[in-house]
Amino acid sequence: MKKEERRIRAELVLSNFGQVVTLSGHSSEPCIHPSEDSLSVIQNSDSKRIVIASSEGRICYIGRESDIRQYVDTSSAIEIDCKQSLVTPGFVDSHTHAIFAGSREEELELKVKGVPYLEILKHGGGILKTVSQTRKASDEEIIEQTRRRLSRMLASGTTTFEVKSGYGLCVETETRLLEILSYLREVKGFDIESTLLSAHAIPEEYKNRRREYIKEVVKETIEIASKRRLATFCDVFLEKGVFEPEEAREILNFSTEKGLLPKVHADEFSDHGGSEFAARMNVVSADHLLYASRNGLEALARRKIPCVLLPGTSLSSFVGLYANARELFDLGGVVALGTDLSPNSWIESMQFVISLACYGMRMTPAECLVAATVNSAHAIRRADDVGSLEVGKSLDAIVFDLENYREIPYRISSDCIKKVIKRGKVVIDRDLGTRSAGNHYS
Ligand SMILES: [Zn+2]
Numbered sequence: 192m193k194k195e196e197r198r199i200r201a202e203l204v205l206s207n208f209g210q211v212v213t214l215s216g217h218s219s220e221p222c223i224h225p226s227e228d229s230l231s232v233i234q235n236s237d238s239k240r241i242v243i244a245s246s247e248g249r250i251c252y253i254g255r256e257s258d259i260r261q262y263v264d265t266s267s268a269i270e271i272d273c274k275q276s277l278v279t280p281g282f283v284d285s286h287t288h289a290i291f292a293g294s295r296e297e298e299l300e301l302k303v304k305g306v307p308y309l310e311i312l313k314h315g316g317g318i319l320k321t322v323s324q325t326r327k328a329s330d331e332e333i334i335e336q337t338r339r340r341l342s343r344m345l346a347s348g349t350t351t352f353e354v355k356s357g358y359g360l361c362v363e364t365e366t367r368l369l370e371i372l373s374y375l376r377e378v379k380g381f382d383i384e385s386t387l388l389s390a391h392a393i394p395e396e397y398k399n400r401r402r403e404y405i406k407e408v409v410k411e412t413i414e415i416a417s418k419r420r421l422a423t424f425c426d427v428f429l430e431k432g433v434f435e436p437e438e439a440r441e442i443l444n445f446s447t448e449k450g451l452l453p454k455v456h457a458d459e460f461s462d463h464g465g466s467e468f469a470a471r472m473n474v475v476s477a478d479h480l481l482y483a484s485r486n487g488l489e490a491l492a493r494r495k496i497p498c499v500l501l502p503g504t505s506l507s508s509f510v511g512l513y514a515n516a517r518e519l520f521d522l523g524g525v526v527a528l529g530t531d532l533s534p535n536s537w538i539e540s541m542q543f544v545i546s547l548a549c550y551g552m553r554m555t556p557a558e559c560l561v562a563a564t565v566n567s568a569h570a571i572r573r574a575d576d577v578g579s580l581e582v583g584k585s586l587d588a589i590v591f592d593l594e595n596y597r598e599i600p601y602r603i604s605s606d607c608i609k610k611v612i613k614r615g616k617v618v619i620d621r622d623l624g625t626r627s628a629g630n631h632y633s
Contacts, residue, residue: 248614281350281587286529293324357391
């Protein structure tokens, strides 16, 4: 057998980039105190032309262009000429409520006028409206509306999504939402991690029967999700007037027994001990944390629990306050970012969230990029597979119409993406840099 026949056969080769941010070295442990050094930036130059190749969707080579043919058979590979652009890993959005029906744009005027959320809720708006629209919608309607949202998110660079249920609030619809997420993953190819969030709110029909809701709906859905493997995580909205710490503990202990990993919405509207609770429960991630105490943040940092910060919600809810990212970094915490896309806060773009993190929470461009990729992957236990560009991992990448990573937060709300690559396939292509198979490497 000739030597080259044993080489790995590449399907895609990315070449001629200006700068590539690999974020390598953080797959087993999240990145604490991110700096430019944490990004593993490769600046291409004529003397050191680096290429990235993938085989069966996984990265099989990162190295000098001049050496690739020793290791990899590129004769049938598609070559992407990145034309001296910036390349980063695809974004990981570790907190979304992206599955629901309808919308609530009519509430925006009320929010602008300062009408309190509880007032909106009293008049049948807020979450209750989305629950009613979602329950009434057919599977096809929910699939189509969610698919379009996920497609727009993908087009703005998100290659892996965490999506929570939580707009059904009854066994039937919560299960239906998780089934639809499985369909969107298995049939439509979106890389989704599903989270069961039946403990999102207490629906009208259980208003004065909290105990019954937890037993008849939350626990029942956990049982179904566990038996049918419909979700990886179970989340609870721990907040004054929503779910109390004792209730959250009962729900998360039950879900852990059933094999669903715990997450928590903590200290979003008030300091309700959510961050301390999250640390004690050793959750997979603690999210929001706007009003978290220093003690709570310290406890999370000590346990290296990813803290998913969601600056988009601060903006869309007019709260005028962001989570204290700087304090978290000082304490050695693990900071991740998500959109928190929901009918209340319709933000699909991680590029926009990165800008907000920078301008709103004073996170540096390097901290933002770590938080939106590899640390976000840790927040959904996927860092072995996505979040950085390393041999063995999925080739999920963004080719920007930019030269260096600092421009991502700097260019507020400019969509500067040329291509998005998921599992070694170009899924979004806005320029004509793709050459036909093998013409360069054969
Ligand atoms: Zn949320």
